[in-house]
Each structure stands twice: as structure tokens, then as C-alpha cells.
Amino acid sequence: MDKEAFSDWIKKQLEMIGAIENKGFTCLSFKREGNNATLIDYIITLDIAKEI
Numbered sequence: 001m002d003k004e005a006f007s008d009w010i011k012k013q014l015e016m017i018g019a020i021e022n023k024g025f026t027c028l029s030f031k032r033e034g035n036n037a038t039l040i041d042y043i044i045t046l047d048i049a050k051e052i
Contacts, residue, residue, distance in 0.1 A: 010042055017051045024048040 019025050025044040032039055044052075 007040065013052045014042075014044075014048070017048070019044075019048050019051075 014025060021027065025042055025048055028041045028043065029038055030041075031037070
């Protein structure tokens, strides 16, 4: 089984089901201290989670 980054997987899933940002899901980005990496959290509705 090929490993896929979560960020790539969730983007594909949301696109595949036609989810609309700020309606079915929300992205929250923030900077990580130390290495200054940007992290993105996805908050999804229960309906979107069931479709995925």
C-alpha cells in the first residue's frame, strides 16, 4: 500500500465529493514555532465526514 500525505489525501477527498469551503469544511493554518512550518487543520462537518 502506497503512503500518501494526509494533506494530499484530504484535498482529493474534499474535491471528489464537491465539498465547499466554509460550508462543509474549514481550513485553519498556523505557523509552528521552531522550524516556522505552516500547519493546516481541517474542520469538517459530520455530513462531509460520512461522505468521505
